Amino acid sequence: AQGTPMPAVxxxxxxxxxxxxxxxxxxAADEPSIKAQTKLTDADYSAHVAIDLLxxxxxxxxxxxxxxxxxxxxxxxxxxxxxxxxxxxxxVLFKLPDARxxxxxxxxxxxxxxxxxxxxxxxxxxxxxxxxxISRVDSKELTKFFDRLAAGKARAxxxxxxxxxxxxxxxxxxxxxxxxxxxxxxxxxxxQGKNLSTDELLKFLLALxxxxxxxxxxxxxxxxxxGCRPVSLPAKDHALWSLPVLTDRVRPIMERLASTYxxxxxxxxxxxxxxxxxxxxxxxxQDDGELIAIDLDSLSPGTPYSDGLxxxxxxxxSFDDFSSxxxxxxxxERRPMTDFDVAFSAVQGLTWLxxxxxxxxASANSQVVTLFMKGFESLVQLxxxxx
Numbered sequence: 001a002q003g004t005p006m007p008a009v010x011x012x013x014x015x016x017x018x019x020x021x022x023x024x025x026x027x028a029a030d031e032p033s034i035k036a037q038t039k040l041t042d043a044d045y046s047a048h049v050a051i052d053l054l055x056x057x058x059x060x061x062x063x064x065x066x067x068x069x070x071x072x073x074x075x076x077x078x079x080x081x082x083x084x085x086x087x088x089x090x091x092v093l094f095k096l097p098d099a100r101x102x103x104x105x106x107x108x109x110x111x112x113x114x115x116x117x118x119x120x121x122x123x124x125x126x127x128x129x130x131x132x133x134i135s136r137v138d139s140k141e142l143t144k145f146f147d148r149l150a151a152g153k154a155r156a157x158x159x160x161x162x163x164x165x166x167x168x169x170x171x172x173x174x175x176x177x178x179x180x181x182x183x184x185x186x187x188x189x190x191x192q193g194k195n196l197s198t199d200e201l202l203k204f205l206l207a208l209x210x211x212x213x214x215x216x217x218x219x220x221x222x223x224x225x226x227g228c229r230p231v232s233l234p235a236k237d238h239a240l241w242s243l244p245v246l247t248d249r250v251r252p253i254m255e256r257l258a259s260t261y262x263x264x265x266x267x268x269x270x271x272x273x274x275x276x277x278x279x280x281x282x283x284x285x286q287d288d289g290e291l292i293a294i295d296l297d298s299l300s301p302g303t304p305y306s307d308g309l310x311x312x313x314x315x316x317x318s319f320d321d322f323s324s325x326x327x328x329x330x331x332x333e334r335r336p337m338t339d340f341d342v343a344f345s346a347v348q349g350l351t352w353l354x355x356x357x358x359x360x361x362a363s364a365n366s367q368v369v370t371l372f373m374k375g376f377e378s379l380v381q382l383x384x385x386x387x
Contacts, residue, residue: 006045010053011094020084021058024067025050027077047079056093056101059085089114089125091171092178095163099123104185121180123161126297128168128175133228133300135168135175141222143167145273148215155286156207157275158182158294182284182292191283191291193371198321204283204291205308206328208275213304213332216273223273223301230270230301233258233347240354245373253380254350257343264340274302279314279352302344304333309345309379310352316371319378326382342383349376 013023026034029045055061060083067078093099099116114125128135134142146167150159160167161178169176183189234240235258246254264270275282276298286292308325326337353372 006049007053010050014054014057014086014090017083017086019086020082021054022064022080022082023050023054024078024080027066027079030075031077032075051081054081054083056099057087057090058083059087059103088127088174089116089176091174092125092169092176095169096123096178115181115185120161122184124179124181126177126179126295128177128297130173130175132175132297133223133226134297135170136226136228137219138222138226139166139168141217141219144217145215145219148217149211152211152214154211154215155290156204156211156293158292158296160296177296179294179296182286182294189285190281191285193315196283196291198315198317200291201311201315202321202325202328205278205311205325208278208293208307209304209329210332212273212275212307219273220271220301224268224270228301229265230344230348231351232262232265233350237354239357240350243350243353243357244369245350245353245376250377250380253383254346257339257346257380257383260339261343261347264343269338269340270301270303270344272302272304272306274300274307276300276302276307278307278311279349303341304335305329305337305341306345306348309341309382310349313345313349313375313379314352314368314372316374317378319381322378322382337382339383342379346376346379349379 013021025047026045027047029035029040029042034040034045051061062082064080064082067076067080068074069076069078087093087101089101093101093116096116096118099118101116104115114127116123116125130136143162143166146160146162149157150162158179161180163169163178167177169178241251275293275296277295278293282293282295283291284294305326308329309322312322312325330336349372353369356368
């Protein structure tokens with residue numbers, strides 16, 4: 001180190017390491033090579049500090065051996081450490097010097113290295129792909145959106161942690177969001193559809209839209225300016241157009257909705273922000289029993305009605321439930337629901353279903369698909385009733 005603070009030296013070594021690090025260093029500041037070259041004291045240098053820093057950034061840190069030089073009676077005391085399986089969240093841990101990663105897997109998560117203890121409580125560090133819309137949008141507008149969520153004390157949407165004046169931290173092609181961990185490590189607060197009444201879901205969907213509406217500002221325009229465009233429905237995809245939900249009666253309606261969808265996208269009718277992934281189990285219960293939506297990496301351009309319509313579709317809701325949501329939500333929106341809102345949700349829903357099935361129609365008898373088919377029938381009725 002030659003006088004450079006030890007944490008800065010270890011940080012540089014960690015940043016240089018891709019997969020595995022072998023590092024040898026003196027066990028204490030009174031090691032002869034240190035005393036001969038520097039004025040480090042025990043207050044400046046200790047092996048356990050180096051090992052602790054390495055353990056924060058690597059999943060596997062182990063002592064290989066104590067090294068002996070000039071015979072076993074030599075005062076030289078050095079240790080060889082092997083650090084491997086570098087944590088994917090290593091870049092953001094440098095911004096959280098007091099966070100301590102723990103290697104557990106959440107019941108509703110796939111990343112085993114994204115939980116950490118910190119002075120602000122247990123946190124979840126979420127990786128965000130560069131392909132996600134949220135990674136491409138203007139960072140200033142995104143920061144304003146989350147600032148407004150915090151100022152409005154949003155309750156239906158988890159609030160990310162602001163660090164170094166940012167909420168989304170880029171590291172190469174990967175981004176990270178730091179969020180409070182809702183529900184603890186046991187996953188006991190994951191909301192199962194069977195334990196959620198339609199009335200409670202409707203109440204939550206209206207609250208979610210209320211929170212997003214109050215905070216979105218210019219973010220919808222920023223998404224579109226960044227070229228973030230919702231997925232299109234493939235015109236020629238046999239697996240998709242063979243989905244059981246597209247019966248002889250429904251398919252012509254869906255073809256018309258697909259045209260409405262494309263025309264609406266071109267004319268800028270995707271005029272709101274949506275969570276984008278309410279339907280696939282991203283709801284937890286807070287301490288007071290209220291619902292909250294997690295996983296914000298799917299934030300994207302949508303419509304004022306798309307989160308609600310899509311969630312109700314996946315639940316298999318009735319036409320009356322859809323109508324109730326649309327009527328209540330429209331009372332606070334700048335515009336009523338249109339065919340484009342229905343078309344948007346129908347296209348997004350079919351795309352999701354096709355992804356879930358992976359083109360395998362043998363899965364069509366699953367409960368998820370059965371509920372979707374029921375909800376989809378109700379969804380498309382919204383436009384047929386209007387017309």
